[in-house]
Amino acid sequence: MHRFISIFKQLSPFLMTLFLWRMSIYFWNPAGILALIPIFYYTFVRPVDGFTWFGLLFCFLIDYRSNLTLFWTCLYCLFYAINGLQNFLDMEHTDNNALYVFISFIGVGFLLLIFSGLSWTNLVNNVWLFIWMGVLYTPITAIDNWVKP
Numbered sequence: 001m002h003r004f005i006s007i008f009k010q011l012s013p014f015l016m017t018l019f020l021w022r023m024s025i026y027f028w029n030p031a032g033i034l035a036l037i038p039i040f041y042y043t044f045v046r047p048v049d050g051f052t053w054f055g056l057l058f059c060f061l062i063d064y065r066s067n068l069t070l071f072w073t074c075l076y077c078l079f080y081a082i083n084g085l086q087n088f089l090d091m092e093h094t095d096n097n098a099l100y101v102f103i104s105f106i107g108v109g110f111l112l113l114i115f116s117g118l119s120w121t122n123l124v125n126n127v128w129l130f131i132w133m134g135v136l137y138t139p140i141t142a143i144d145n146w147v148k149p
Contacts, residue, residue: 009147009148012147014051016143017042017054017055020038021035024065031062031066032062033062033133034140035058035062036059036062037102037136037137037140038140039058040102041098041137043076044079044098045091045092045097045098045141046092047092055076056073059073071112075105079105096138097138097141097144099134099138103134106133106134110130114126
């Protein structure tokens, strides 16, 4: 039983990402975009071995579902490169599980999406998703403190 629990703890970041991507609902989680929360968290804030490639794959799958041509994948790679080059911000020891860095990550993405097709519907949808993901970041990352893989 102890071995099963330790395996579950190691797989929990992958399972959480898969669950959030799979539970795609148009208004609440379009194209499984809430999966960006664990992708960001387990890549930048609390790195898990082997998760970078998994995150890259799921960014591609989110792009595929939402008909965006490698948008979130390229943004993820850009932030990964910036994170690799920087040495003044230690995201593993920031307040609120690096909430402000996550907000800047999705903020840049949603800002680009707003200006890619200027319409009221696009504006409202992207602002809603920005607020919704910002609100859900803390509870979803708090699950990590409960599971502790």
